[in-house]
Amino acid sequence: PPGRKVLIVYAHQEPKSFNGSLKNVAVEELSKQGCSVMVSDLYAMQFEPRATRSDIVGCLHNPEQFNYSVETWEAYKRGSLSSDLVEEHKKVQEADLLIFQFPLYWFSMPAIMKGWMDRVLVQGFAHEFPNCYDSGLLKNKLGLFSFTTGGSKEMYTKESINGDIRYLLWPMQHGIMHFCGVKVLAPHICFAPEHVSEEKRKEMLTAWAQRLKTLWKEEPINCSSEWYFK
Amino acid sequence: PPGRKVLIVYAHQEPKSFNGSLKNVAVEELSKQGCSVMVSDLYAMQFEPRATRSDIVGCLHNPEQFNYSVETWEAYKRGSLSSDLVEEHKKVQEADLLIFQFPLYWFSMPAIMKGWMDRVLVQGFAHEFPNCYDSGLLKNKLGLFSFTTGGSKEMYTKESINGDIRYLLWPMQHGIMHFCGVKVLAPHICFAPEHVSEEKRKEMLTAWAQRLKTLWKEEPINCSSEWYFK
Numbered sequence: 001p002p003g004r005k006v007l008i009v010y011a012h013q014e015p016k017s018f019n020g021s022l023k024n025v026a027v028e029e030l031s032k033q034g035c036s037v038m039v040s041d042l043y044a045m046q047f048e049p050r051a052t053r054s055d056i057v058g059c060l061h062n063p064e065q066f067n068y069s070v071e072t073w074e075a076y077k078r079g080s081l082s083s084d085l086v087e088e089h090k091k092v093q094e095a096d097l098l099i100f101q102f103p104l105y106w107f108s109m110p111a112i113m114k115g116w117m118d119r120v121l122v123q124g125f126a127h128e129f130p131n132c133y134d135s136g137l138l139k140n141k142l143g144l145f146s147f148t149t150g151g152s153k154e155m156y157t158k159e160s161i162n163g164d165i166r167y168l169l170w171p172m173q174h175g176i177m178h179f180c181g182v183k184v185l186a187p188h189i190c191f192a193p194e195h196v197s198e199e200k201r202k203e204m205l206t207a208w209a210q211r212l213k214t215l216w217k218e219e220p221i222n223c224s225s226e227w228y229f230k
Numbered sequence: 231p232p233g234r235k236v237l238i239v240y241a242h243q244e245p246k247s248f249n250g251s252l253k254n255v256a257v258e259e260l261s262k263q264g265c266s267v268m269v270s271d272l273y274a275m276q277f278e279p280r281a282t283r284s285d286i287v288g289c290l291h292n293p294e295q296f297n298y299s300v301e302t303w304e305a306y307k308r309g310s311l312s313s314d315l316v317e318e319h320k321k322v323q324e325a326d327l328l329i330f331q332f333p334l335y336w337f338s339m340p341a342i343m344k345g346w347m348d349r350v351l352v353q354g355f356a357h358e359f360p361n362c363y364d365s366g367l368l369k370n371k372l373g374l375f376s377f378t379t380g381g382s383k384e385m386y387t388k389e390s391i392n393g394d395i396r397y398l399l400w401p402m403q404h405g406i407m408h409f410c411g412v413k414v415l416a417p418h419i420c421f422a423p424e425h426v427s428e429e430k431r432k433e434m435l436t437a438w439a440q441r442l443k444t445l446w447k448e449e450p451i452n453c454s455s456e457w458y459f460k
Contacts, residue, residue, distance in 0.1 A: 043280070067247075108338060118340060168405060170397050
């Protein structure tokens with residue numbers, strides 16, 4: 001609906017890729033609804049995935065022994081995180097909905113996107129004990145993982161060697177998003193777009209646009225172990 | 231035993247950290263056994279986690295539309311992967327055992343180590359359909375995930391909000407290592423070293439050294455969904 005803000009965190013090297021098209025479809029459809037859409041195009045930004053001392057501007061809390069989570073927490077509180085993190089914080093803070101668009105790499109997200117999680121979701125900003133899970137600091141936001149796979153749908157069932165696709169969603173949806181209080185919408189999965197016809201790929205893009213039309217009416221999933229492993 | 235080769239892939243920014251000590255203990259104990267030990271110290275190497283066009287030297291197979299997995303597969307076959315990947319391939323090829331040493335970040339490995347997986351385990355080198363899972367190209371190697379957590383052991387049970395620690399091992403042990411044919415040894419987990427006494431930390435280091443003494447007699451786990459979710 002008009003006024004809603006969306007951040008799309010997007011990780012693909014090639015604008016002409018199917019992931020690029022899924023991202024474009026989302027920008028287009030959500031803009032058409034009157035949403036304001038921000039995109040973090042991680043490869044285009046050459047986003048830094050490594051969690052290092054460079055994320056803290058100026059002096060360290062304890063220069064004798066570098067502890068990344070302590071140092072970034074302290075730096076967040078005194079406003080001395082590196083500018084790329086401050087930029088991402090602004091976008092996340094504004095957003096009502098976070099969409100993560102990526103190709104599945106090794107049962108997970110590409111390293112460049114994992115680096116976004118590792119570096120952006122700083123203690124103090126995204127969580128701060130006891131404010132985690134349902135009381136995480138990003139509560140009142142929605143999150144959605146939209147990704148493509150190499151294997152077909154049949155290859156990701158309980159009985160197949162890859163196991164149920166939900167098994168691999170646990171660390172991402174529950175361990176990251178739910179931990180920060182984000183309410184998780186059902187994932188959007190395009191299975192094996194490289195192995196289907198051009199026509200089928202177009203249908204997949206249309207289906208994504210269709211889903212986005214009624215996305216704001218969706219209820220979040222019940223993000224507990226039952227959803228993943230029962 | 232003498233002659234065995236081990237590669238430790240290590241991801242911590244601080245040599246004086248507990249992860250650094252665990253890495254040192256492993257180097258020391260395995261060397262004492264007569265093993266030859268290689269270490270990929272990812273932060274010290276400033277290892278690149280991003281999967282980009284730079285991983286391919288010279289011309290692309292299809293410069294019109296960049297496809298990372300196709301391009302790296304082709305580049306592997308014609309010997310034109312970037313030199314950092316060639317270096318890692320040599321180490322992996324030589325190794326009988328791969329140890330991954332890291333602090334758990336967001337129910338998974340730090341982005342810099344995920345980047346090692348994304349970039350080093352190239353098709354053609356680590357797997358090549360139908361050579362995956364038990365017939366993956368790295369069969370005859372052993373793999374072991376050794377990591378530290380922020381939370382205590384009691385916080386990672388089926389009944390607790392974090393769920394069983396094994397749930398989060400699925401993408402790493404099964405989705406990556408097993409997929410490449412690597413036989414997975416039981417993980418070595420040090421729970422919450424930052425929240426225990428100096429004495430308890432020393433015990434943890436000793437326990438790791440002890441385990442390594444008889445590591446070569448261990449049987450791999452039965453890396454199927456039962457191990458993780460039953």
